[in-house]
Amino acid sequence: MSAEPDGPEDRLRRFATIWSRAVFPVTSTSLTRPEFEELLLPLARRLRLALLARAFDADEGRAVGAALVGAHCTDPEALSRALDCVEAYLVLYCGEDGPQEELRLRSSRLQHAMAAGFAQALRERTLAEQEAIAQAALQAQGVVAQALHTSEARFRAVFEGAAIGIGIADLDGNVLQVNGALQRMFGGGEGAFRARNVKDWTHAEDAPQVWKLYDELVRGEREHYHVEKAFYRPDGTVLWTNLTVSLLRDADGRPQYQLALMEDTTERRLLNLRLRYEATHDALTGLPNRTLFFERLEKVLAAGEGQRFGLCYLDLDGFKTINDSLGHAAGDRLLVEVADRLQSCATAPGEMVARLGGDEFVALTTGPNARHEVDELAARIMNALLAPVRIEGRELTVRGSIGIVEGAAGERSAAEVLRSADITMYRAKSAGGNRFELADPEADARAITRHGLTTALPAALERGEFFIEYQPLVHLGDGSVRGAEALVRWLHPQHGVLGPDRFIPLAEDTGLIVPLGRWVLEQSVRQARAWRERHGDGPLRINVNLSPCQLTHPGLVQDTVDILERAGVEPQVLCLEVTESALIGADDDLLKPLRRLAEMGVDIALDDFGTGYSNLANLRRLPVSVLKLDRSFTQSMQQFPADPVDLKIVEGIVSLAHSLDLAVTVEGVETGAQAEQLRILGCDTAQGWYYARPGPPERLHQLALVDATG
Ligand code: C2E
Ligand code: MG
Ligand code: MG
Numbered sequence: 001m002s003a004e005p006d007g008p009e010d011r012l013r014r015f016a017t018i019w020s021r022a023v024f025p026v027t028s029t030s031l032t033r034p035e036f037e038e039l040l041l042p043l044a045r046r047l048r049l050a051l052l053a054r055a056f057d058a059d060e061g062r063a064v065g066a067a068l069v070g071a072h073c074t075d076p077e078a079l080s081r082a083l084d085c086v087e088a089y090l091v092l093y094c095g096e097d098g099p100q101e102e103l104r105l106r107s108s109r110l111q112h113a114m115a116a117g118f119a120q121a122l123r124e125r126t127l128a129e130q131e132a133i134a135q136a137a138l139q140a141q142g143v144v145a146q147a148l149h150t151s152e153a154r155f156r157a158v159f160e161g162a163a164i165g166i167g168i169a170d171l172d173g174n175v176l177q178v179n180g181a182l183q184r185m186f187g188g189g190e191g192a193f194r195a196r197n198v199k200d201w202t203h204a205e206d207a208p209q210v211w212k213l214y215d216e217l218v219r220g221e222r223e224h225y226h227v228e229k230a231f232y233r234p235d236g237t238v239l240w241t242n243l244t245v246s247l248l249r250d251a252d253g254r255p256q257y258q259l260a261l262m263e264d265t266t267e268r269r270l271l272n273l274r275l276r277y278e279a280t281h282d283a284l285t286g287l288p289n290r291t292l293f294f295e296r297l298e299k300v301l302a303a304g305e306g307q308r309f310g311l312c313y314l315d316l317d318g319f320k321t322i323n324d325s326l327g328h329a330a331g332d333r334l335l336v337e338v339a340d341r342l343q344s345c346a347t348a349p350g351e352m353v354a355r356l357g358g359d360e361f362v363a364l365t366t367g368p369n370a371r372h373e374v375d376e377l378a379a380r381i382m383n384a385l386l387a388p389v390r391i392e393g394r395e396l397t398v399r400g401s402i403g404i405v406e407g408a409a410g411e412r413s414a415a416e417v418l419r420s421a422d423i424t425m426y427r428a429k430s431a432g433g434n435r436f437e438l439a440d441p442e443a444d445a446r447a448i449t450r451h452g453l454t455t456a457l458p459a460a461l462e463r464g465e466f467f468i469e470y471q472p473l474v475h476l477g478d479g480s481v482r483g484a485e486a487l488v489r490w491l492h493p494q495h496g497v498l499g500p501d502r503f504i505p506l507a508e509d510t511g512l513i514v515p516l517g518r519w520v521l522e523q524s525v526r527q528a529r530a531w532r533e534r535h536g537d538g539p540l541r542i543n544v545n546l547s548p549c550q551l552t553h554p555g556l557v558q559d560t561v562d563i564l565e566r567a568g569v570e571p572q573v574l575c576l577e578v579t580e581s582a583l584i585g586a587d588d589d590l591l592k593p594l595r596r597l598a599e600m601g602v603d604i605a606l607d608d609f610g611t612g613y614s615n616l617a618n619l620r621r622l623p624v625s626v627l628k629l630d631r632s633f634t635q636s637m638q639q640f641p642a643d644p645v646d647l648k649i650v651e652g653i654v655s656l657a658h659s660l661d662l663a664v665t666v667e668g669v670e671t672g673a674q675a676e677q678l679r680i681l682g683c684d685t686a687q688g689w690y691y692a693r694p695g696p697p698e699r700l701h702q703l704a705l706v707d708a709t710g
Helices: 008-026 033-052 058-070 076-094 100-146 148-161 180-186 209-218 266-280 290-302 319-326 328-345 370-386 414-430 441-446 450-462 500-510 513-534 548-552 556-567 588-600 616-621 631-635 644-659 672-680 697-709
Strands: 165-170 175-178 224-232 238-249 255-264 308-317 352-357 360-366 389-391 394-396 399-408 435-438 466-475 481-492 496-498 541-546 574-579 603-609 626-629 663-666
Touching: 008 033, 008 076, 033 058, 033 076, 033 100, 058 076, 058 100, 076 100, 076 266, 100 148, 100 224, 100 238, 100 255, 100 266, 100 290, 165 180, 180 238, 180 255, 209 224, 209 238, 209 255, 238 266, 266 290, 290 308, 290 352, 290 360, 290 414, 308 319, 308 370, 308 414, 319 328, 328 352, 328 360, 328 370, 328 389, 360 370, 370 399, 370 435, 399 414, 414 435, 414 441, 414 450, 450 481, 450 500, 450 513, 466 513, 466 697, 481 500, 481 513, 481 697, 500 513, 513 541, 513 548, 513 556, 513 697, 541 548, 541 603, 548 574, 548 588, 556 574, 556 588, 574 588, 588 603, 616 644, 626 644, 631 644, 644 663
Parallel strands: 399 435, 481 541, 541 574, 574 603, 603 626, 626 663
Antiparallel strands: 165 175, 165 255, 224 238, 238 255, 308 360, 308 399, 352 360, 389 394, 466 481, 481 496
16 A cells, blocks of 8 residues: 555556546447556556656657557547647646656657657558458459459459459559549549559659659569559549559469559548647647747757857746736737737748747747847847737737847757747846847856756755745834735745745746745744734734735635634734736636635735736725735835826825725835825825835834834
8 A cells, every 4th residue: 555645656547547538438449448548557657757768769659659559549539639638647647846848848749759659550550451451352363363253253342342442554554443442532433544554643742762663563573562652633632542552463473463552541641740730839829839949949950060040039028917917818819919920020031930838939040140130030029029919909018028049050959059048038037128138158157047946946945945024014104013024035055045036936837836825824924923922012914925826726715714723813913915917807716715814804905006907996896905006106206206197196096995995005115205205195004115125023023112112
């Protein structure tokens, strides 16, 4: 018995179960479903090993594809379902804790190999079947020589009844007879074949050896050959076949006729092309995907001396906000529009645009002048993004950050080039976005990569590398400290203290945000209790930020209740901050847990208010009790006198908030003048460097004591 309920073996088994459920209904196996699952289990294990292996081995994927054919999963639908299943579940159940991005890439290459192995095995099986028919025909033919009567009838039956196309021609190529199946494949009655010569059936895509094999056969130098060959039908369309041609000899062994057996593979070929297309293109935008881009980049980098490449790695600025606030459908439309614009920027030969995932795109240019051309390409892209995108009646401004890498073939691997581009893009983003930067090897070496941080995150939580700083929330009326916001930091062993902007998005992507958020909540609530014990005078409240993923996590309410109870802290002491963009467009299901928390007495604050695309009328249906005005409002009050329009806006928001019974907190107060202005405008509490920067919990306690006594 395994003590661990969810070990790799269990997950592998679950993957095999899902796989067998998906594929079993479309197989023609005589096995039961559980037996079929047993058969898939070793294949699943093979995929898992190939997924995690140090070096990629396409043979493994091909072997699994071939094994599917062996298991009677010969229907193209069975392959399609198997690939869907690998796409959706392989990394999930078998990916361990490996780097997701690489695993995904590996998984799609495996799918590719599976499709190829499947097609190959299917083809070999068909050839074997054809061979058997040819044998039967030859046998029948042999019998013709001995007992014409019965054999003639048998041969007729084989000839006419066969599902496969059969034709007989003499050694000069004159067609003598074709069966019904062959006529149907060509779609033009027997007349289409009469007086035709085999040698007329050339096709532009004929492999060079096709006609060499033919000549050898009619000269009697070979008994048969198999090829894949295309034909033009009388109506001009193309018929693809698996063609087997055999030499028929007379009773004395002299070559006499040629017998062609052909199977129509047009559909299967189309399916293969479609599978290849789907495996290499992004379903949303139709652009080449990461797999195809990698193939292309690898090819360019493997090209000989003198070849140069230039690559632009684009990430949209603030796409997440648009997605969160306007919904995924609008986000998708935006991506499609961006994809179209990018494509129009890279139309020259040797140029290519691909979508790597999410809001990340790449544009590649090649050729001896790539160094110069890539700069122009980046400028064209920035330019193409300038015009706003109209979606649902709104004009959305799209901006992007681009990392440019340029170089000669043969110096670096594709993965290294992409890593450098990613780091450079990130540098452009950190410098404020809406710009492009050129890769710099020194900066690359120093860079803290997203990938590196992402893989280090889980262990960091276990090793206790996170800590919390607290920033006081001050009452604007009397200047007293009312509480504090908990802001998490990561003391990274190599890179020192990292701010939440560096790692919260990564934790959100990987799901680690749930345990991390729970840890922050637990620590903060305990801290609130410690403050209360030392500072009797009215409890200090604690604000804790919640990520959108935490909102949808089913354990949110229960976890919060447990944490409060364990610490012996009243719900009223806690305020959960949720960003505006996470709540706008939220349906009732999403709001339910927040509503339950609000009913218990937990405050809910709308964080960064004013940055999303929300409308104020929406506020009424949200279970919030506090508005936190975004820093940008405070910033606009920095100059003196402040812009009267800005003042009016803030005043309006404050009065609307108060009329809805919401308290207003302002963020980013850096000067006394700002504080005074905001007090006059009616804001209730404030937070900012003017009062204190985020700091250790003891500091807050001292501050609170000062104003309690002073
Ligand atoms: P936020 O919730 O809007 O937090 C306020 C941010 O403004 C903090 O940045 C704070 O250090 C900064 N700030 C405070 N006063 C001033 C000022 O006077 N001037 C300026 N220029 N900035 C000021 P920080 O700590 O980098 O946090 C960034 C964001 O990370 C937070 O924005 C919050 O959304 C997120 N975050 C922080 N801790 C957590 C957490 O535990 N969980 C989650 N989910 N998100 C967190
Ligand atoms: Mg906050
Ligand atoms: Mg904020």
